[in-house]
Amino acid sequence: MPRQLFVTTALPYANGKFHIGHIMEYIQADIWVRHQRMQGHAVDFVCADDAHGAPIMIAAEKAGKTPQQFVADIAAGRKPYLDGFHIAFDNWHSTDAPENHALAQQIYRDLRDRADGSLIETRTIEQFFDPEKNMFLPDRFIKGECPRCHSKDQYGDNCEVCGAVYAPTDLIEPYSALSGAKPVLKSSEHFFFKLSDPRCVEFLQRWTQDGRLQPEVANKVKEWFSVRKNPDGSTSEGLGDWDISRDAPYFGIEIPDAPGKYFYVWLDAPIGYLASLKNLLESAARITRPTWPTRRWSSTTSSARTSSPSIRCSGRRPCISAAARPRTTSSCTAF
Numbered sequence: 001m002p003r004q005l006f007v008t009t010a011l012p013y014a015n016g017k018f019h020i021g022h023i024m025e026y027i028q029a030d031i032w033v034r035h036q037r038m039q040g041h042a043v044d045f046v047c048a049d050d051a052h053g054a055p056i057m058i059a060a061e062k063a064g065k066t067p068q069q070f071v072a073d074i075a076a077g078r079k080p081y082l083d084g085f086h087i088a089f090d091n092w093h094s095t096d097a098p099e100n101h102a103l104a105q106q107i108y109r110d111l112r113d114r115a116d117g118s119l120i121e122t123r124t125i126e127q128f129f130d131p132e133k134n135m136f137l138p139d140r141f142i143k144g145e146c147p148r149c150h151s152k153d154q155y156g157d158n159c160e161v162c163g164a165v166y167a168p169t170d171l172i173e174p175y176s177a178l179s180g181a182k183p184v185l186k187s188s189e190h191f192f193f194k195l196s197d198p199r200c201v202e203f204l205q206r207w208t209q210d211g212r213l214q215p216e217v218a219n220k221v222k223e224w225f226s227v228r229k230n231p232d233g234s235t236s237e238g239l240g241d242w243d244i245s246r247d248a249p250y251f252g253i254e255i256p257d258a259p260g261k262y263f264y265v266w267l268d269a270p271i272g273y274l275a276s277l278k279n280l281l282e283s284a285a286r287i288t289r290p291t292w293p294t295r296r297w298s299s300t301t302s303s304a305r306t307s308s309p310s311i312r313c314s315g316r317r318p319c320i321s322a323a324a325r326p327r328t329t330s331s332c333t334a335f
């Protein structure tokens with residue numbers, strides 16, 4: 001019985017070129033996809049650039065470019081590497097593409113406007129603000145003295161010398177890593193997804209423990225829901241509500257009906273998988289792609305061009321195929 005499979009790899013963060021870790025993952029996935037097709041199964045194999053967040057906005061500013069241009073230039077370097085390693089995605093898209101804006105905003109609206117009670121709520125939080133750059137500072141852009149071991153120049157979320165984890169407000173003599181200015185505490189309204197709501201907890205417990213996940217993964221995921229004492233002495237309280245908003249200036253997707261507020265990059269990045277698939281499926285240029293043996297074996301063979309390009313150009317800027325164009329979720333430093 002042929003299967004219809006949707007395969008993706010971790011979206012690379014678009015603030016740098018590919019590294020060997022990206023390529024290793026893509027090769028493994030590509031082999032698996034080819035194997036499935038040889039078995040007669042249909043596969044849609046997609047990826048995208050993870051394009052949003054403060055690091056890209058700041059890197060673009062340093063480079064004297066708009067974030068869009070910065071991401072496009074990174075994208076322009078992707079294709080030779082993918083082709084060189086014979087990695088054949090069916091589609092390469094971007095989390096800044098219109099499909100992702102529309103999907104992220106629709107998912108947000110659906111959560112906010114639920115008939116049985118909204119799963120979005122607003123709270124006022126206090127955050128460090130850089131008075132010279134005129135922007136709220138992500139934790140990693142605040143530095144200062146560790147409150148535990150008193151090492152200098154430690155990040156706002158943890159100390160790399162003694163391993164302490166803390167809030168930016170715990171730092172001694174904090175300063176902005178962007179301007180060197182002393183940050184000030186400022187209030188801002190933020191949007192939270194009520195992940196601790198019993199409806200979410202019940203759904204996720206059921207979904208992760210009903211046998212669809214391999215046992216090792218299912219057992220690991222149980223940790224999400226448990227209230228327990230960790231080896232480092234801290235306590236985990238189960239699922240917590242999630243701050244999904246960031247204040248302007250921010251390179252991201254606007255939150256509907258909330259001027260000056262943007263979705264935190266980690267909200268729209270996972271939706272980017274669906275957006276890339278949507279783009280592939282809806283493309284007028286899409287052709288019925290045959291399965292092995294008529295499907296092209298590598299992106300450089302002539303038969304490849306007649307059946308399917310290795311990376312299809314969507315005609316939109318972030319597309320890798322038109323020019324050239326990565327983050328692994330496990331090592332992402334975006335915010």
Ligand SMILES: [Zn+2]
Nearest residue numbers: 146149159162
């Ligand atoms: Zn320390």
